[in-house]
Amino acid sequence: MDSALKVNQGVPQPPAINPRAREIIIKKRSRHLDVSACLDGIRNGNIPILAQAITLIESTKEEDRKKARELVSACLPASGNSVRIGITGVPGVGKSTFIEAFGKYITSSGHKLAVLAIDPSSERSKGSILGDKTRMETLSNDPHAFIRPTPSGGSLGGVARKTRETVILCEAAGFDIIFIETVGVGQSETAVHSMTDFFLLLMLAGAGDGLQGIKRGIMEMSDLLVIHKADGNNVEKALQARSLYQGALQLFPPAPSGWTPLALTASSLEETGLEKILETILNYVRLTEENGFFQKKRAEQAVYWMRESIDDYLLSRFYGNPHIKKVLPEMEKKVKEGLTDPFRAASELLKLF
Amino acid sequence: MDSALKVNQGVPQPPAINPRAREIIIKKRSRHLDVSACLDGIRNGNIPILAQAITLIESTKEEDRKKARELVSACLPASGNSVRIGITGVPGVGKSTFIEAFGKYITSSGHKLAVLAIDPSSERSKGSILGDKTRMETLSNDPHAFIRPTPSGGSLGGVARKTRETVILCEAAGFDIIFIETVGVGQSETAVHSMTDFFLLLMLAGAGDGLQGIKRGIMEMSDLLVIHKADGNNVEKALQARSLYQGALQLFPPAPSGWTPLALTASSLEETGLEKILETILNYVRLTEENGFFQKKRAEQAVYWMRESIDDYLLSRFYGNPHIKKVLPEMEKKVKEGLTDPFRAASELLKLF
Numbered sequence: 222m223d224s225a226l227k228v229n230q231g232v233p234q235p236p237a238i239n240p241r242a243r244e245i246i247i248k249k250r251s252r253h254l255d256v257s258a259c260l261d262g263i264r265n266g267n268i269p270i271l272a273q274a275i276t277l278i279e280s281t282k283e284e285d286r287k288k289a290r291e292l293v294s295a296c297l298p299a300s301g302n303s304v305r306i307g308i309t310g311v312p313g314v315g316k317s318t319f320i321e322a323f324g325k326y327i328t329s330s331g332h333k334l335a336v337l338a339i340d341p342s343s344e345r346s347k348g349s350i351l352g353d354k355t356r357m358e359t360l361s362n363d364p365h366a367f368i369r370p371t372p373s374g375g376s377l378g379g380v381a382r383k384t385r386e387t388v389i390l391c392e393a394a395g396f397d398i399i400f401i402e403t404v405g406v407g408q409s410e411t412a413v414h415s416m417t418d419f420f421l422l423l424m425l426a427g428a429g430d431g432l433q434g435i436k437r438g439i440m441e442m443s444d445l446l447v448i449h450k451a452d453g454n455n456v457e458k459a460l461q462a463r464s465l466y467q468g469a470l471q472l473f474p475p476a477p478s479g480w481t482p483l484a485l486t487a488s489s490l491e492e493t494g495l496e497k498i499l500e501t502i503l504n505y506v507r508l509t510e511e512n513g514f515f516q517k518k519r520a521e522q523a524v525y526w527m528r529e530s531i532d533d534y535l536l537s538r539f540y541g542n543p544h545i546k547k548v549l550p551e552m553e554k555k556v557k558e559g560l561t562d563p564f565r566a567a568s569e570l571l572k573l574f
Numbered sequence: 575m576d577s578a579l580k581v582n583q584g585v586p587q588p589p590a591i592n593p594r595a596r597e598i599i600i601k602k603r604s605r606h607l608d609v610s611a612c613l614d615g616i617r618n619g620n621i622p623i624l625a626q627a628i629t630l631i632e633s634t635k636e637e638d639r640k641k642a643r644e645l646v647s648a649c650l651p652a653s654g655n656s657v658r659i660g661i662t663g664v665p666g667v668g669k670s671t672f673i674e675a676f677g678k679y680i681t682s683s684g685h686k687l688a689v690l691a692i693d694p695s696s697e698r699s700k701g702s703i704l705g706d707k708t709r710m711e712t713l714s715n716d717p718h719a720f721i722r723p724t725p726s727g728g729s730l731g732g733v734a735r736k737t738r739e740t741v742i743l744c745e746a747a748g749f750d751i752i753f754i755e756t757v758g759v760g761q762s763e764t765a766v767h768s769m770t771d772f773f774l775l776l777m778l779a780g781a782g783d784g785l786q787g788i789k790r791g792i793m794e795m796s797d798l799l800v801i802h803k804a805d806g807n808n809v810e811k812a813l814q815a816r817s818l819y820q821g822a823l824q825l826f827p828p829a830p831s832g833w834t835p836l837a838l839t840a841s842s843l844e845e846t847g848l849e850k851i852l853e854t855i856l857n858y859v860r861l862t863e864e865n866g867f868f869q870k871k872r873a874e875q876a877v878y879w880m881r882e883s884i885d886d887y888l889l890s891r892f893y894g895n896p897h898i899k900k901v902l903p904e905m906e907k908k909v910k911e912g913l914t915d916p917f918r919a920a921s922e923l924l925k926l927f
Contacts, residue, residue, distance in 0.1 A: 441790050465825055536889075557876060559876070565643055
């Protein structure tokens with residue numbers, strides 16, 4: 222844990238800036254940005270500069286991409302010193318209030334928190350919260366928190382790359398806890414799982430109800446289940462659900478991390494259970510740093526993203542080809558209806574390409 | 575269920591052939607094979623011809639591949655009328671004895687059973703049973719059963735394609751139940767899950783022990799857990815485990831199939847619990863045919879395999895490139911050690927290509 226969290230001390234805290242003013246500054250500056258000045262700014266924890274740098278990462282212009290690559294490489298040696306936490310849960314589970322409450326608890330405990338999201342625009346409407354930053358008003362105004370919505374547009378692969386590069390920048394800027402949020406109903410949770418150290422699944426007490434539509438396999442990949450909205454009349458139900466899930470988690474195959482997943486309860490409204498959640502996460506980090514899994518997983522994730530990035534590039538040349546784009550839906554329809562076999566269809570499409 | 579299982583009646587049953595004699599015939603004939611004669615043979619349930627045709631599918635020669643593609647396309651209209659069952663479980667769980675016992679029960683109930691496997695050679699040593707066909711002696715000699723080991727060599731993508739094409743041929747030959755076996759410790763279980771209608775996970779009563787090394791997420795993807803070796807002194811422990819797991823399964827997110835996964839017990843030694851397993855599978859088929867999920871999933875799987883096949887081809891041109899093959903391990907090492915960032919490494923490799 223020490224090595225993951227040691228950065229926090231000694232990094233100058235950025236001044237509190239009104240978020241609206243901040244955005245105006247960002248828009249004005251992002252067009253002309255010098256890489257080494259930018260690096261200095263980031264290393265000094267300058268939030269407007271960090272925000273501009275992320276805008277570079279998100280840009281599709283080749284000139285910006287080139288600068289962005291330089292900047293990410295330059296930040297790399299100063300990165301890695303954070304705990305990266307994936308947070309998922311279906312719409313209605315209260316993700317935004319949880320991130321707001323837990324985030325506040327984290328910054329008040331002396332940490333610096335960055336909140337990122339990964340759902341590409343097509344999945345955003347299904348309930349990703351960060352498009353609607355105003356729903357996290359307190360955290361938006363917290364000088365020790367940095368909230369960045371999902372970059373707009375683009376494929377999951379593209380969004381994932383941008384988010385992962387943003388993590389590196391945020392770490393170089395001294396953020397020692399990073400949330401990556403996803404709605405968990407599509408493909409993005411695999412991407413989030415592949416770029417975080419710890420995976421937290423938010424749930425509700427009514428078994429099933431709170432999970433409608435969530436992808437199978439997510440529960441089993443989680444390091445911590447949090448039964449949310451454990452307040453008012455709901456407390457007893459939440460505690461019951463917690464105990465049921467805790468039992469179920471023990472039946473799962475042992476995780477390669479050596480960690481036994483836990484179930485906890487929390488209320489964002491009453492701000493209860495948050496301390497225990499942070500403690501659990503830090504326990505996980507301590508355990509896995511000691512047994513070497515933390516470092517091993519990060520190394521494997523880095524290779525995974527190198528390969529993903531290669532694959533994404535190679536495949537996008539095919540799927541982005543105008544001719545293929547035109548023919549593909551028709552071919553898919555034929556395959557779906559069993560009029561042609563998938564492998565023949567594939568080889569026909571490849572011939573066209 | 576009716577549509578999935580109706581093929582069985584009226585298909586001529588193949589003569590019982592000594593398996594050793596069968597293999598000699600196959601080896602002799604596979605070099606010169608006429609597509610339309612082959613199709614006739616398959617449609618008549620001629621096992622030696624089916625086996626030869628599969629050898630064509632497994633061949634890497636372009637001439638054979640062309641014939642194989644024609645044959646698969648020709649068989650397509652007669653395919654689809656089976657229940658495709660994925661069976662997974664770690665080494666030691668008793669997969670071979672289970673497939674032998676359950677397979678015998680299936681053929682004695684009037685079905686025709688094909689048993690295939692998917693683990694590529696690199697994973698085979700971890701416990702796939704079908705390399706060792708002799709361990710299923712009774713089933714090997716059953717005229718209503720057809721056992722085909724994993725094709726040797728090749729990537730998972732290649733093996734998966736061959737297995738999926740083999741399914742089509744087996745269906746055209748009148749096999750109405752198809753097992754696809756995998757060891758579940760690597761990547762192959764995702765492939766199996768993506769080509770089967772029903773996913774069965776074999777387990778042992780000692781929670782955890784019997785699951786060591788199994789991939790996280792598999793339990794949650796399963797439609798049926800079977801607590802195996804429920805015999806002798808083990809019966810009570812198995813029943814307890816069953817009830818624990820049944821409770822846990824109800825806490826999982828609802829499956830899009832509308833099916834609630836079950837836990838059952840079975841003994842291959844005492845041949846108990848097998849009837850209930852078949853009944854459960856057929857109940858699943860009935861439910862999902864009625865609610866449309868069965869057909870929907872098959873259509874989605876077909877599109878999945880078209881895309882997988884395209885991706886596999888495009889990526890293999892990169893990863894198979896001699897220059898890339900030489901440089902890749904070095905680059906991976908640098909990425910693992912954090913000396914370069916994954917996206918920069920990816921773009922450098924792509925430049926080399």
